Amino acid sequence: MRTPLNDTKLYTVGEVAKLCNISKKTLRFYDQLGLISPDYVSPENNYRYYSEKTLSSISIVKYYKQMGFKLSEMQGLIGKPSYFYHESNFVAKINELTAEQKKIQNELIQLHDWQRLLQEARMISTQYSDTISVKCLQEQTYCSLDQAFSYDYRESILNIPWTNYLQSKKQEITGPVVLKFNSYLDKYHGVSEQATIIQKPVSCEHPIPNALTFGGFFVSAYHLGPMETLNEEYPKVEQWAADNGYTCGPECYERYVIDYWSTTNPDQFITEILIPITKKCATK
Known part of the structure; x- marks a missing residue:
């Protein structure tokens, strides 16, 4: 026309x-x-x-x-007659997409870590549930927070003060919840009153609050079932370490592989007990 x-x-x-x-x-x-x-x-x-x-x-x-x-x-x-107008918009969009890229990358890290936990749980439940072994964990820096402990595992794992604390520090975490106890004997005998909750940060973009180094040589044992029966594993681990020439402790860690975050059925819970070990010196 x-x-x-x-x-x-x-x-x-x-x-x-x-x-x-x-x-x-x-x-x-x-x-x-x-x-x-x-x-x-x-x-x-x-x-x-x-x-x-x-x-x-x-x-x-x-x-x-x-x-x-x-x-x-x-x-x-x-x-627009001036390309400077476009440049400023491009810079703004680059900054926006870069922030979105970081967010997506963090989400992918968290999803992959959770998927690996589920894969670990499947392997343990079908093949290695009764295995006690020495495990070497690479040292990494974790976020941490000291808290009172009353053997209420649900409260310690679905931990509102912990999530609020991390939020206040603008810190995202990934991987399983881990509780550190200063004495594995106190934990075993049911008299622990304090625990340190630790989790791995997704990134180091922000300062890590209460940074704690976690890693080294441990004796490792998996417990399948309710957490209220976790203490059944400690004498087995202690005896295995003694039989193989290791000294345990003094602290211990409980790493919750499958817990309240993944299932409501306690019979499906899987917890890894980790106790630091050193080799006993040979006597003449």
Whole structure:
């Protein structure tokens, strides 16, 4: 169509939709947003028409969408005479996407760690439930918080003060909850009144609150079933260490592989008991 006003070739909404591979509904939405408006509206039938120059702007919109811009963020971008305006918007979008990338990466770390816990639980429950062994854990820095302990495992694991504390420090964690007890004998005999909850930080972007180094050589044993029966494992571990020439303790760690975060069935709980060990010196 050529208008009598400027003799410019114009295209109907249907023609634009076909040429630019977009729907008529999308084209109308662009108009409502003030993003791409028709060059001419017929006073007789209210039909909308677009020039070739306006059609080319649709390619710009598509490319902006490809770069992550929302339609609402494109208002005012098309047709700006200065490229400095575009540069400032690109910098803002780069910063936004970089922050989103970090967030997604942290979420992936947490999901992978949880999946690995489930895989560990499947392996232990089917193959190695009665195994006691020496384990070497690479030293890593964990977040920690000292708390009262009353043998209420649910309260210690689904730990509201802990999550609030981490939130106040802007710290995200991953992996299982681990409780450290200063005396494995006190824990075994049911008289522990204090524990330190520790978990691995997702990243070191923020200072790690109450940083605690966890790692080294341990005697390891898995307990399957309710946590109230955990103490049954301690004499077995102690005897195994003595039989193999190791000295235990003094502290111990309980690493909750499958717990209240994963199931409501206590019979499916899996807890790893970790007690630091040193080799006894041979006597002459």
